[in-house]
Amino acid sequence: MDLTSALQRLASYRAKQSRASADIVKDGELVLRKAGLTKLGDEEWAFLEQLALAALDTGKLDVADDITDGYAIQACLERLAAKFPESPRVDVLQGIRMEATESSETVIRYYNTLLEADESNIAAWKRKISVLKSSGDIKTAVQELSTLLDTFYTDVEGWLELGSIYSSCNQYTSALQCLSHAMILAPQNAFYILEAAETAYSAADIPLALKFYLRVVEMLDEPPTSGTTPSRPEGPTLRAWYGVKLCARDLLTSTPTASQSESQTTPPSEKHLRLLDELSTERILAAYSPSSSKAGEGPPLGRETVVKWLENTSSTS
Template identity: 55%
Template structure:
């Protein structure tokens, strides 16, 4: 592989924010061996950080140390260097050592967000979930707009089967990123798991509205649902069935029951039939078509 090709692939991974450790290490090592670091200019430091993480992932700590030393020499006392050093410590030292390293830094600079998040990660990974949650809540009180932090909190609660708390964390994510349909879908599925079906169906329909283009009825009929839109229609169908089974159910969030559940069920059925009637690429039959058709054809209640 040429040096230019390696540089292009590394840049592509940085743009897409993909880890791809094996590929990054292979290409990054080639750049180092062919002395291509100078060609990167100021981007060279980002490349070295990228290669440091990849080297740790694949177990080449010698290369990680080499890159980390170059970065530390250029940016002494940098918070990013502190984070990289902490990750390097996590790779070979006991968790207690890493936690002490992070605690010492936070004692001197409590606003170091990167170090705080690394500490929370170690706490969670070592099974200290309650302490991780407490620290994460404190972190979010300080850095409210950190979407990743709220997603982490939602995930921790979900893994502990505390779905209502998980949904509460996700509401903050939706406030911070109201145009992201993936987060809305995650919140809808969490609401469904928490058995708040009125709220869940409302959120699933919002996902459809965000991802299915124009509100025109004609365009909706002509379109073929794809990707997360199909998943959202499955959610609508599931919620409609649960609501039809108990029209007097109460919503934990006090969300009103939809007035025309039967029509929503019929629409979801039609949309799913359209999605699974698509011939797909190269004439392939949509996988699971017969199973889906049989499922949507089942009586509502």
């Protein structure tokens, strides 16, 4: 743990925008203790913003208080405010600081004054929405978020947030619409499609869910080319294969009502469904097969449960 490596780590966190708040606070305290702010030069300001956000995230309102001459959050913010007066970024940082201790009404009033001064301040607007949401005022939050997205259409984050708010209120159709915006804005991102698949599944639109799951599988999983060992599905790929399996099962065993789709998606033919069922079973088992590279190890954890589940779902058909 020396100074240069800590600084490097902090810089890479900044570049990647990763939310490793605990690590950032730890590294930041080290930097403060060893170097102080004066030696950082122009990097100081980015560092202070990063440290203030991370400390707020971890709830350490008095970070580094006892280490140096009282560089508490408030001191961080005051330094930043003195350097960059009227900067919207510092304003929003102040707001986040207020969120930690003040009541939500006070904070919303503060953000409202920011928005009155500059009605296109998207950062303040988003913070206001998140305060509204966390204070339980879902209705206003949805209204504000819709207005925001109407203005800033390309904000994928916003669409995902609106989608998850709708999902939490069981409004799956609206959630799917939000996700479809996110999907056209970032068609290459399989995670959004996976989320849409799961939302469609929750909305009991099984044929649509199956199509989305298959899209994820198509994008993420590659069959082995000749000569290589079959790959082992992981993470979102495995999740999607589970989804395929569930949907295929549901459609094969279903009464006609289950294959009805709100989005008028036609389910695959029964022959294809059986093949899909077979294929997904294969892939799920492949994920739990003992790895050839680490010989001598037993089958991976949970394999028995999975096999039992697969057998059960097959026997009910």
